Amino acid sequence: MPVLAMAFLSTAVQPWNPSHLDALVDDAAAFNREVGVTGVLLFDGIHFLQYLEGPAAGLDVAFARVQRSPHHMGPQELGRGRPGNRLVPDWPMRWLLADPTQLRRVVNADWSDDGTADGERPSADAAIGLLQAYLRPFLSPPSRA
Numbered sequence: 001m002p003v004l005a006m007a008f009l010s011t012a013v014q015p016w017n018p019s020h021l022d023a024l025v026d027d028a029a030a031f032n033r034e035v036g037v038t039g040v041l042l043f044d045g046i047h048f049l050q051y052l053e054g055p056a057a058g059l060d061v062a063f064a065r066v067q068r069s070p071h072h073m074g075p076q077e078l079g080r081g082r083p084g085n086r087l088v089p090d091w092p093m094r095w096l097l098a099d100p101t102q103l104r105r106v107v108n109a110d111w112s113d114d115g116t117a118d119g120e121r122p123s124a125d126a127a128i129g130l131l132q133a134y135l136r137p138f139l140s141p142p143s144r145a
């Protein structure tokens with residue numbers, strides 16, 4: 001089954017604390033597991049950038065739940081792509097505290113999947129590449145001493 005990827009941006013309803021997010025992500029992960037979705041939620045204290053990957057049907061139902069959530073405002077889809085392989089195959093969902101500058105770079109990449117990157121903004125593939133670079137330290141196996 002082909003793996004699709006999507007990303008969205010939203011603004012958290014304040015106040016937030018890590019235990020809220022832990023509970024929300026546990027709930028999200030339990031649902032995502034059922035529908036074959038994996039992904040990551042980057043949070044800089046104000047904005048969420050969520051990356052989801054999986055079969056189209058799974059993404060649709062997970063994103064429908066995202067859109068219904070009262071815990072954030074204005075979820076806005078950034079784009080969809082075909083990453084080939086999953087970026088985060090072992091994460092039904094996980095949240096990471098994000099550096100706002102890095103988050104903005106990933107958000108500002110062109111997530112549109114129309115293949116018409118104008119040379120000034122990276123294509124959707126490049127946007128996924130930026131995200132991959134950001135996640136690499138969290139994904140790489142521990143180095144041997």
Ligand SMILES: Cc1cc2nc3c(=O)[nH]c(=O)nc-3n(C[C@H](O)[C@H](O)[C@H](O)COP(=O)(O)O)c2cc1C
Pocket residue numbers: 010023024025027028029031032039041048050052061062063065066068069070071072093
């Ligand atoms: C930023 C954000 C990301 C979410 N991601 C997912 C997700 O990946 N999968 C999912 O099924 N639900 C997702 N949700 C929905 C929440 O898991 C769900 O609405 C919440 O845990 C239910 O809590 P409540 O009963 O307090 O509304 C997300 C919600 C928010 C705000």
